[in-house]
Amino acid sequence: MSLAAPGTPPVAHIEFGLAPGATSASQYLLDASLSHDSEDSLEDLQFQWDVNGDGIWDCQWTYSPTFEYDFGIHGTFESTLTVKDTDDMTNMTKAWITVAEVDPPTTTAVVTATEGQYGWLRSEATVNLSAEDSSGVENEYYRVDGSAWTEYSGEFQISSDGEHELEFYSVDTESNHEPAQEMSVKVDTTPPSASFVTDDLDQPSDTVLVEWDCSDALSGVAMVKLSLDDWPVHWGVPGIYDSPGELATSYMLANLDEGAHTVELFVEDYAGNNVSVTYTFTVLPGADVDTWWLWVAVSAALAVTAVATVAWSLRKRKTPPSA
Numbered sequence: 001m002s003l004a005a006p007g008t009p010p011v012a013h014i015e016f017g018l019a020p021g022a023t024s025a026s027q028y029l030l031d032a033s034l035s036h037d038s039e040d041s042l043e044d045l046q047f048q049w050d051v052n053g054d055g056i057w058d059c060q061w062t063y064s065p066t067f068e069y070d071f072g073i074h075g076t077f078e079s080t081l082t083v084k085d086t087d088d089m090t091n092m093t094k095a096w097i098t099v100a101e102v103d104p105p106t107t108t109a110v111v112t113a114t115e116g117q118y119g120w121l122r123s124e125a126t127v128n129l130s131a132e133d134s135s136g137v138e139n140e141y142y143r144v145d146g147s148a149w150t151e152y153s154g155e156f157q158i159s160s161d162g163e164h165e166l167e168f169y170s171v172d173t174e175s176n177h178e179p180a181q182e183m184s185v186k187v188d189t190t191p192p193s194a195s196f197v198t199d200d201l202d203q204p205s206d207t208v209l210v211e212w213d214c215s216d217a218l219s220g221v222a223m224v225k226l227s228l229d230d231w232p233v234h235w236g237v238p239g240i241y242d243s244p245g246e247l248a249t250s251y252m253l254a255n256l257d258e259g260a261h262t263v264e265l266f267v268e269d270y271a272g273n274n275v276s277v278t279y280t281f282t283v284l285p286g287a288d289v290d291t292w293w294l295w296v297a298v299s300a301a302l303a304v305t306a307v308a309t310v311a312w313s314l315r316k317r318k319t320p321p322s323a
């Protein structure tokens with residue numbers, strides 16, 4: 001009877017460092033690739049890890065010599081690696097890993113611009129970022145409307161009209177990444193459009209219906225003011241921003257004096273941009289009798305006549321024929 005020559009146990013070896021692409025100082029890559037065995041090649045060795053030193057294996061036996069682990073908290077951890085060869089002979093080694101700090105920085109964005117209502121800005125927006133961290137801030141990053149991330153090196157501008165998405169985050173000196181924050185930056189530097197629909201230069205009546213069109217493509221029309229000869233005669237506000245009401249698009253001017261009059265339409269959007277348009281017309285001589293009232297008076301007279309006629313006919317029908 002002969003015994004096979006006994007093999008020797010493998011030699012276990014640990015290397016470690018931050019995992020590639022780590023977003024926290026506690027995300028590590030452990031590497032057992034320098035482990036070896038006299039009889040077996042690296043491919044035939046199996047590995048098992050207890051990275052955080054709590055006495056519980058953090059994985060099953062695996063042929064992969066690398067293992068990613070996130071400690072999640074700061075502290076010093078006793079990491080254990082066990083290596084097994086094809087003879088089921090094992091060996092163990094340890095390493096101590098210190099996670100200094102895991103709290104990400106906190107970044108604040110300050111947007112400076114001329115402000116309107118409901119978050120709308122009517123000027124180019126200037127953005128300043130500032131970040132705080134107990135271990136120190138390494139870098140700040142930002143991007144606008146999903147473009148490539150840019151390293152922050154001082155204030156920057158968002159100038160084009162529109163509802164922009166600003167994102168920003170910082171990384172501390174321990175490689176802890178702050179989750180990106182989002183902020184809406186709404187820029188509207190374009191005034192509303194406004195024009196009168198009524199355009200007759202001469203008006204034969206002292207009652208004039210003035211009609212207009214107005215709109216705003218970005219923040220929306222917030223207010224309409226109509227003035228007659230510099231006196232405000234009509235104010236219109238649509239109300240609640242999210243579900244605005246209808247704005248009037250006409251106004252009846254009555255009892256106008258003969259001669260020239262100017263109406264001014266002033267329209268403002270929610271960002272605070274405004275536009276004014278004017279319309280000048282002349283109430284012709286002899287128009288001081290309001291034709292609308294004249295029409296009412298004539299109609300009333302006709303109605304009275306009609307009622308009187310009906311009453312007279314009914315009365316006549318009820319009268320019995322004379323004997």
Ligand SMILES: [Ca+2]
Nearest residue numbers: 007008039085
């Ligand atoms: Ca061996």
Ligand SMILES: [Ca+2]
Nearest residue numbers: 050052054056
């Ligand atoms: Ca463990």
Ligand SMILES: [Ca+2]
Nearest residue numbers: 103133135172
């Ligand atoms: Ca930190």
Ligand SMILES: [Ca+2]
Nearest residue numbers: 188190218269
């Ligand atoms: Ca606008």
